[in-house]
Amino acid sequence: MKKFFYTLFALLTLYLIFTIDITKLFEALSKIPLAITLLLILLQAVTHLLIGLQWKDILKSNGVDISLVKMLYINLKGSIVEGVTPGVKIGSEAYKALAIKEHAGNKTSESASYVVLQKLYSMTGFVFFSIISGLYIIASIENINLVVATAYILLGIVILMLTLMAIIRPEKVSLLIKGKSKVTIKLKDFLLLYSRSANNISKGKSKIAYQLVLSFLIWFLFPMKMYILLACFGQPHIIAALAITFISYSAGNIPILPGGLGSFEATMTALISLLTSLSLVEGFAVTVIFRFITFWLVIVFGGLIVSLVKMREFCIKLRWLKYEK
Numbered sequence: 001m002k003k004f005f006y007t008l009f010a011l012l013t014l015y016l017i018f019t020i021d022i023t024k025l026f027e028a029l030s031k032i033p034l035a036i037t038l039l040l041i042l043l044q045a046v047t048h049l050l051i052g053l054q055w056k057d058i059l060k061s062n063g064v065d066i067s068l069v070k071m072l073y074i075n076l077k078g079s080i081v082e083g084v085t086p087g088v089k090i091g092s093e094a095y096k097a098l099a100i101k102e103h104a105g106n107k108t109s110e111s112a113s114y115v116v117l118q119k120l121y122s123m124t125g126f127v128f129f130s131i132i133s134g135l136y137i138i139a140s141i142e143n144i145n146l147v148v149a150t151a152y153i154l155l156g157i158v159i160l161m162l163t164l165m166a167i168i169r170p171e172k173v174s175l176l177i178k179g180k181s182k183v184t185i186k187l188k189d190f191l192l193l194y195s196r197s198a199n200n201i202s203k204g205k206s207k208i209a210y211q212l213v214l215s216f217l218i219w220f221l222f223p224m225k226m227y228i229l230l231a232c233f234g235q236p237h238i239i240a241a242l243a244i245t246f247i248s249y250s251a252g253n254i255p256i257l258p259g260g261l262g263s264f265e266a267t268m269t270a271l272i273s274l275l276t277s278l279s280l281v282e283g284f285a286v287t288v289i290f291r292f293i294t295f296w297l298v299i300v301f302g303g304l305i306v307s308l309v310k311m312r313e314f315c316i317k318l319r320w321l322k323y324e325k
Contacts, residue, residue, distance in 0.1 A: 028285035032232050040225050040293045047221045048298075051075055054214045058118050061200045061207065064104045073309070074099045076302035093119060113194040117201070123163050125215035129223070130250055131156040133243040140243075141274055152250075168208065170198035222249075225293065229286045235276040244271040265291060 052072040059066050074096060082092035093115045101111040134153040138144060166173050174191040177184055201207045226241035248271060252264030265287050272283030 024281045025285055028233075028282045029289070031282075032229065032285070032289055036228060036232060037289070037293075040228060040289070041297065043221055043225055043228075044293050044298065047218055048072060048075060050214055050218045050221075054121065054211065054218070055118060057207070057210065057214075058114055058121075058197075058201065059100070059104075062114060062197050064100065064106075064114070066100070066103055070103065073305065076298070077306055079298045080302045080306065109190055109193055110197075113190065113197045116194055117167075117197050120163050120166055121211045121215045122218070123215075124160065124167070124212060125217075125219035126246070126249070127156050127160045127163065128216070129219055129242055130246045131160065132239070133246040136239050136243040137247065140240075167198060168202060170195040170202070222246075222294065226286070226290060229290060230272075230276060230278075233276075233278055233282055233286070235278060237276070240275045244268060244275060247271055 049072070052068050052075060055071045055075065056066065056068055059071075077099070078092040078096050081095045097108060097111040097115045100114060101108050104111065131153055134149055134156065138146065138149045138153075170191075174188055174195065177188055177191065201211060223238065223242040223245040226245045227236060227238050230236060230241055245268075248264050248268040251267035268287045268290065269280065269283045272278055272286055273280050276283075278286070
């Protein structure tokens with residue numbers, strides 16, 4: 001199956017290369033001023049700062065003292081891991097659990113419970129906006145497969161309800177697990193740790209509200225970037241930008257290629273053409289800039305920071321060895 005999708009996206013790439021006029025592509029890219037590109041980079045930096053603050057609050061509530069700078073570094077490194085692992089960010093989350101464990105000196109399962117908690121808070125914003133996106137798609141695209149679109153929305157509603165339940169009433173989640181097998185017992189033990197982590201936040205309604213606001217704000221910044229790009233082509237429409245962004249990320253979460261490559265770009269380009277009056281070339285130009293700011297630039301910048309940190313550690317080690325001699 002994977003070979004089929006690899007071939008499909010390879011053919012799609014070749015199709016774009018041979019059908020899109022490169023001259024027109026550069027003309028479309030030239031419509032995006034440098035000031036707008038810098039603004040988008042600033043918004044991406046704010047996004048990562050808010051994610052760092054979200055993590056810091058979750059860890060602080062659970063007795064883990066970690067600096068914001070350290071958390072930003074862990075997230076940047078996690079973004080690199082995410083960029084080389086197929087879909088749904090599993091590799092990224094596993095790395096974060098191990099990094100937090102190393103810093104806090106606790107059990108892997110405890111750190112994993114923090115990762116699950118942060119993921120659930122993040123999902124609330126993502127799923128909520130995805131539901132709105134699905135409704136907009138149904139209302140905007142003629143001859144759409146209503147069965148698929150409706151199933152997408154209903155699935156989103158169910159996930160959102162379960163996510164909120166797991167956040168507000170975490171102890172009820174373990175009640176869904178039945179049986180006495182070794183796997184079941186380990187799962188229940190983990191859910192007990194998760195419940196403790198979640199309850200440390202849910203004790204205060206203001207903390208839950210703070211986390212939810214952060215989640216919604218973080219995710220809303222992504223369609224805001226799309227909105228700004230569409231405005232450069234005279235198509236400022238925030239709901240369309242929201243639908244384009246979240247449906248594309250949903251497609252990108254399919255675990256086929258690292259970072260959702262191929263599926264994300266194809267979906268976003270197609271949606272821009274369907275939901276706006278932009279041409280395929282202009283839609284692809286918007287996709288290229290959006291993807292560069294939100295994915296490739298983060299990977300490159302993260303790689304640079306990690307390399308500098310490793311070089312610094314190496315230099316310190318060399319000095320230490322020289323000093324001992």
